[in-house]
Amino acid sequence: MSGTSELKIYNSLTSRKELFKPLQKNNVGIYVCGPTVYNKVHLGNCRTFISFDLIVRYLRHLGYNVRYVRNITDVGHLEDDSDDGEDRIAKKARLENIEPMEVVKKYSDDFHKTLRKFKVLPPNIEPTATGHIIEQIELIKKLIDSGFAYEVNGSVYFDIKKYCESYEYGILSNRKLEELLKNTRDLSGQSEKKEPFDFALWKKASKNHIMKWNSPWGQGFPGWHIECTAMSLKYLGNQFDIHGGGIDLKFPHHECEIAQGTALNSVPPVKTWMHTNMLTLNGKKMAKSTGNNILPEELFSGTNKNISEAFSPVVTRFFMMQAHYRNQLDISQDALNASKKGYQRLIKGYKFIDNLSSNYIGKSIFDVNEAISKFYYAMNDDFNTPVLIKELFEALKRIKGLSINKDFINKDDLKKLQNTFRVFLFDILGFEVVEDKNDTDEYLNKTVSLLIELRENARKNNDFKKADEIRENLLSIGIILKDNKNGTRFELK
Amino acid sequence: MSGTSELKIYNSLTSRKELFKPLQKNNVGIYVCGPTVYNKVHLGNCRTFISFDLIVRYLRHLGYNVRYVRNITDVGHLEDDSDDGEDRIAKKARLENIEPMEVVKKYSDDFHKTLRKFKVLPPNIEPTATGHIIEQIELIKKLIDSGFAYEVNGSVYFDIKKYCESYEYGILSNRKLEELLKNTRDLSGQSEKKEPFDFALWKKASKNHIMKWNSPWGQGFPGWHIECTAMSLKYLGNQFDIHGGGIDLKFPHHECEIAQGTALNSVPPVKTWMHTNMLTLNGKKMAKSTGNNILPEELFSGTNKNISEAFSPVVTRFFMMQAHYRNQLDISQDALNASKKGYQRLIKGYKFIDNLSSNYIGKSIFDVNEAISKFYYAMNDDFNTPVLIKELFEALKRIKGLSINKDFINKDDLKKLQNTFRVFLFDILGFEVVEDKNDTDEYLNKTVSLLIELRENARKNNDFKKADEIRENLLSIGIILKDNKNGTRFELK
Numbered sequence: 004m005s006g007t008s009e010l011k012i013y014n015s016l017t018s019r020k021e022l023f024k025p026l027q028k029n030n031v032g033i034y035v036c037g038p039t040v041y042n043k044v045h046l047g048n049c050r051t052f053i054s055f056d057l058i059v060r061y062l063r064h065l066g067y068n069v070r071y072v073r074n075i076t077d078v079g080h081l082e083d084d085s086d087d088g089e090d091r092i093a094k095k096a097r098l099e100n101i102e103p104m105e106v107v108k109k110y111s112d113d114f115h116k117t118l119r120k121f122k123v124l125p126p127n128i129e130p131t132a133t134g135h136i137i138e139q140i141e142l143i144k145k146l147i148d149s150g151f152a153y154e155v156n157g158s159v160y161f162d163i164k165k166y167c168e169s170y171e172y173g174i175l176s177n178r179k180l181e182e183l184l185k186n187t188r189d190l191s192g193q194s195e196k197k198e199p200f201d202f203a204l205w206k207k208a209s210k211n212h213i214m215k216w217n218s219p220w221g222q223g224f225p226g227w228h229i230e231c232t233a234m235s236l237k238y239l240g241n242q243f244d245i246h247g248g249g250i251d252l253k254f255p256h257h258e259c260e261i262a263q264g265t266a267l268n269s270v271p272p273v274k275t276w277m278h279t280n281m282l283t284l285n286g287k288k289m290a291k292s293t294g295n296n297i298l299p300e301e302l303f304s305g306t307n308k309n310i311s312e313a314f315s316p317v318v319t320r321f322f323m324m325q326a327h328y329r330n331q332l333d334i335s336q337d338a339l340n341a342s343k344k345g346y347q348r349l350i351k352g353y354k355f356i357d358n359l360s361s362n363y364i365g366k367s368i369f370d371v372n373e374a375i376s377k378f379y380y381a382m383n384d385d386f387n388t389p390v391l392i393k394e395l396f397e398a399l400k401r402i403k404g405l406s407i408n409k410d411f412i413n414k415d416d417l418k419k420l421q422n423t424f425r426v427f428l429f430d431i432l433g434f435e436v437v438e439d440k441n442d443t444d445e446y447l448n449k450t451v452s453l454l455i456e457l458r459e460n461a462r463k464n465n466d467f468k469k470a471d472e473i474r475e476n477l478l479s480i481g482i483i484l485k486d487n488k489n490g491t492r493f494e495l496k
Numbered sequence: 497m498s499g500t501s502e503l504k505i506y507n508s509l510t511s512r513k514e515l516f517k518p519l520q521k522n523n524v525g526i527y528v529c530g531p532t533v534y535n536k537v538h539l540g541n542c543r544t545f546i547s548f549d550l551i552v553r554y555l556r557h558l559g560y561n562v563r564y565v566r567n568i569t570d571v572g573h574l575e576d577d578s579d580d581g582e583d584r585i586a587k588k589a590r591l592e593n594i595e596p597m598e599v600v601k602k603y604s605d606d607f608h609k610t611l612r613k614f615k616v617l618p619p620n621i622e623p624t625a626t627g628h629i630i631e632q633i634e635l636i637k638k639l640i641d642s643g644f645a646y647e648v649n650g651s652v653y654f655d656i657k658k659y660c661e662s663y664e665y666g667i668l669s670n671r672k673l674e675e676l677l678k679n680t681r682d683l684s685g686q687s688e689k690k691e692p693f694d695f696a697l698w699k700k701a702s703k704n705h706i707m708k709w710n711s712p713w714g715q716g717f718p719g720w721h722i723e724c725t726a727m728s729l730k731y732l733g734n735q736f737d738i739h740g741g742g743i744d745l746k747f748p749h750h751e752c753e754i755a756q757g758t759a760l761n762s763v764p765p766v767k768t769w770m771h772t773n774m775l776t777l778n779g780k781k782m783a784k785s786t787g788n789n790i791l792p793e794e795l796f797s798g799t800n801k802n803i804s805e806a807f808s809p810v811v812t813r814f815f816m817m818q819a820h821y822r823n824q825l826d827i828s829q830d831a832l833n834a835s836k837k838g839y840q841r842l843i844k845g846y847k848f849i850d851n852l853s854s855n856y857i858g859k860s861i862f863d864v865n866e867a868i869s870k871f872y873y874a875m876n877d878d879f880n881t882p883v884l885i886k887e888l889f890e891a892l893k894r895i896k897g898l899s900i901n902k903d904f905i906n907k908d909d910l911k912k913l914q915n916t917f918r919v920f921l922f923d924i925l926g927f928e929v930v931e932d933k934n935d936t937d938e939y940l941n942k943t944v945s946l947l948i949e950l951r952e953n954a955r956k957n958n959d960f961k962k963a964d965e966i967r968e969n970l971l972s973i974g975i976i977l978k979d980n981k982n983g984t985r986f987e988l989k
Contacts, residue, residue: 070595102563102731104621112618115608125605128597134627137709216630238595443936446988449973450943457950457966473950480942495939 008376008383010065012245013329015253015276016175020385025244026274031067032243033059034235034273036252037129039076040110041095043298044117046334047282047289051249053320053433054279054328056123058247058386060431072238073126074231075114077107077133078214078224090224093213103214107133117299120316122433128238132230136216139225139233142267143204143218151266155195157207157221161228161262163200170265175276176254202259204229228259236264236272246273250280282323283333284309297334314339317435321346324388324432349392350436352399353424359402361417363410371416374398375423388432395427451482455491458484501869501876503558505738506822508746508769509668513878518737519767524560525736526552527728527766529745530622532569533603534588536791537610539827540775540782544742546813546926547772547821549616551740551879553924565731566619567724568607570600570626571707571717583717586706596707600626610792613809615926623727625718629709631726632718635760636697636711644759648688650700650714654721654755656693663758668769669747695752697722721752729757729765739766743773775816776826777802790827807832810928814839817881817925842885843929845892846917852895854910856903864909867891868916881925888920944975948984951977 011020025031035055038044052073059071078092096103115125132139143159146152152161163172167180183200203226208215215222235243241264248257257276264272283289289296297307305313314322322342326332374394381390402420405411412420428434454473461469474484481496504513518524528548531537545566552564571585589596608618625632636652639645645654656665660673676693696719701708708715718726728736734757741750750769757765776782782789790800798806807815815835819825867887874883895913898904905913921927947966954962967977976987 070598102621104623104731105563108618108621125601128595128601130597131624131627134624136630141710217634238597443940446973446975447936447940447943450940450947450970450975453947453966453969453973454943454950473946476946477943480939480946482939482943 008380010383011385012275012277013385014274015278016273021275023275025067026242029066029068031062031069031245032239033062033069033071033245033247034231034239034243035071035073035126035246036231036248036256037074037076038110038114039091040107040114041092042110043300044110044114045289046284046297046299046302048249049117049121049299050282050323050328050332051247051279052118052123053121053323054386055247055277056121056433057324057328057388057431058245058277059126060124060433061382061386064426064431070128070239071126072128072130072235074234075107075111075129075131076227076230077104077111077131078230090212090214096213107131120299120303121320122317122435124433130234130238132225132234133214135230135233135237136225138237139229140205140218142229142233142236142263143225145267146204146263149266152204153197154220157223158195158203159205159220160196160201161204161259161266162197163202163262164198166262166266170262172262173258175258175261178254178258202226202228202255204263228256229263231256232260232263232267232272235260236267241268242270242272242274244273245275245277247277247279250278253278279328280331283331285335286333310334310336310339312336312340314343315437317437318343318346320433321349325392327385327387327389329385345392346434349395349399349428350434352396352403353428354436356399356402356424357421359406359412359417359421361410361412361414363413365410365413367412367416368408369402369405369412369416369420371412371420371423374401374420378423378427382431391427391432395424451477451493455484455493459491501873503876504878505768505770506878507767508771509766514768516768518560519735522559522561524555524562524738525732526555526562526564526738526740527724527732527736528564528566528619528739529724529741529749530567530569531603531607532584533600533607534585535603536793537603537607538782539777539790539792539795541742542610542614542792543775543816543821543825544740544772545611545616546614546816547879548740548770549614549926550817550821550881550924551738551770552619553617553926554875554879557919557924563621563732564619565621565623565728567727568600568604568622568624569720569723570597570604570624571723583705583707589706600624613792613796614813615810615928617926621731623731625723625727626707628723628726628730629718631730632722633698633711635722635726635729635756636718638760639697639756642759645697646690647713650716651688651696652698652713653689653694654697654752654759655690656695656755657691659755659759663755665755666751668751668754671747671751695719695721695748697756721749722756724749725753725756725760725765728753729760734761735763735765735767737766738768738770740770740772743771746771772821773824776824778828779826803827803829803832805829805833807836808930810930811836811839813926814842818885820878820880820882822878838885839927842888842892842921843927845889845896846921847929849892849895849917850914852899852905852910852914854903854905854907856906858903858906860905860909861901862895862898862905862909862913864905864913864916867894867913871916871920875924884920884925888917944970944986948977948986952984 010023012023013020035052038048059069062069078090092103092106096106099106143152146161147154147159150162151165152159163180166172172180173183184198205218205220205223205225207221207223212224215224235246246257246260261271261273284295284297287295295309297309301307302310302314302319303316305311318339322334322339323332325342325345377394378391381387381394384390454477458470458473461467461473477484477493483494483496484491485494503516505516506513528545531541552562555562571583585596585599589599592599636645639654640647640652643655644658645652656673659665666672666676677691698711698713698716698718700714701716705717708717728739739750739753754764754766777788777790780788788802790802794800795803795807795812796809798804811832815827815832816825818835818838870887871884874880874887877883947970951963951966954960954966970977970986974988977984978987
């Protein structure tokens, strides 16, 4: 079904598009770094999860059996490795004066709710960092045993110099060790690490630290990077197909994952690294501190000063799909308005095609297979959704033009076309035909008002028979008219 | 606001209603045993979670700061302690040929989705068993150190005889040790346990066992009972206010929790034990094997042979609230139909009250405070929702009767009454006014049909001006009439 082209994916590790070949025929393992649940999910993060939702949906459509693992970071990673670096979740708990796991529950629920609105399908496994402390400890023990990690005062660090004796560090972000050394602030004497670029695998917990566990090195908590290594290797094996995440995670997080995985199993953990690009707002980086920021719920309700009109989740999703996941994308009221119109046009076009009928059995004027292969070509080119959407509109335009001629398409081709549109729009792109309840309510209000007006006019013309008829007809369908001094209102029975 | 009565709760431990006094003024800690996520959630389980949702909502309404912990059992507890007892989640994973954690994700999502439909609010913390392996190991170590548990061949068991030297075992389910001994099948020789009633804290994993963790006793997995002890004590302290669950968990699960908690901290872990009663279907116990079973989703869609009509989640919730949580409840089509009518009547009554207005400032004929105190009296009597609902209907009936007299209630009393109804119906009982989209769609279809008919009649009477007016008015509100040989249909713009 994928036409004549084959799927190519841009691999951040090699900086080029590569033909996608899963390690195990038909099975694809994919891991995406999930949210740290200490706050309401960021719209930029949503872009990442929506992008990988599209990617997983397309891989499944191609017939792959996909195991999609997306974690929840519920022991909040440190701002940095220094001793006063505070756990983000614990900090939030302290500020809100609740248990850290209450913070986790609150924001995990919020995260799931938001993604559901965006029509993001759940992953197959959603492991939590706190649910894999033992696994992390096991890996750290193994790293110490093989000399890639060392313990100091109850904390354990990854030894990058030692790693560089056997492997290369920095291959994903193209960093050289010498550069790293130059760029790292000199904290010698203050730090217990051998080298400033070594990173924490396990941190000793202070007496007041809330989230801590027993370990061979005393009470402490895991470093951020080892979490994802423990969870991805556990559920996908020592080497798996795709690892994804936001571009901001490339360094140090993903670089450290490569080092950990390679040191553990002498094999790079991931074949294809995929990174989604940033979402900016009105041309600038989003940041709470500057106020140039918007929450998903504020976008849906139109209650944020930066974008004061409400846009539905599906329009927002369409807006995101209009850009390629590797390109930076700027969100603004104007851009969303354009997307809203575009989305309505697309759905209208889909309905137009879906309502076409044909009994014609001759040759079609419209070349369905050509159109379909263009759709696949776009998607197979590193999931190029903007090109796909362009091709969908092209096809719609041509069909609309040709449809003046009744026999432009034969029965079978039409069926194929209708099915393809349905699959691409709903199964792959994750769109939906929205006729929301509020709209229907409004339509109902307006039509009943029209009937009330007609009754009013009949009365004025002394046509009381007609007026009563309208009232009774409405009553018979369960709508009760109530007259009072201010006019007539209605109630549903 | 709770009237003159005080909250009394039936304590399963003492078999009587007791005045509720939290251990810490204003703070209430409550733990409820959650589902084992290896299957779609059972309607009987839903009753338990809906009951505790009501209980937590009411405690919060009374002003308590409630920390509600409800766990997810994601390492499926064994059928029994024997060596071939298979983990339920692993078994399901083997049958479905997927990773156990995929089973967990699938059915956790299903569980949450179902409870959302029932308007069950999320707990504050929803810990998982696999997320607390370290905590469980710590407790088991402590039990071994204090002599309450013993290790045999990589498994650890709780020593009930040893426990009985200091404490009494069986206080919740009123079982005597001698009876237990008599009633337990004699597996001596086959079992590695000292006594047949000893229960597993940690089980050695066979080579093929999937879900296992390293421990001081080798690779294994925790027993079911220690999970809940680890999670409840971690988040609520060594002794907390309320522990709830289905009545089927009283023995052995809750009995074992008492023994574990008491042995660990020399204090009973729970002040008040609360148990919800069974839900039967058409007079018989629900069981998959007999076919006398129904899933929540089947109930909502009317696709189960036992109850073939569809009932909404809120009607089902109302149905459940019409029985006291400690009474057995039988679900059937007739009973649900009666509840559906009752619910409609209640909501209609609420709307009636909500639409009343008053400018009267004299003495009310209707004694609002008396009515309100009856509501509280019912709820304070061990959360007696059937009595509460009866009192709500009583009040509605009286108000309806009195309302013939315009000045039956003064302004302030009316406001208080309206507010109380809102609070009890929506905040406490968790009901909602449902006007679902399908209904609105149908109303809209019918009203537009009426307008089409009026237009048709105008045409027949050669009143083309009127006919066009109707068409144009509809168009102006976004409804397009399309005439064809079969008549006229409409489309939304």
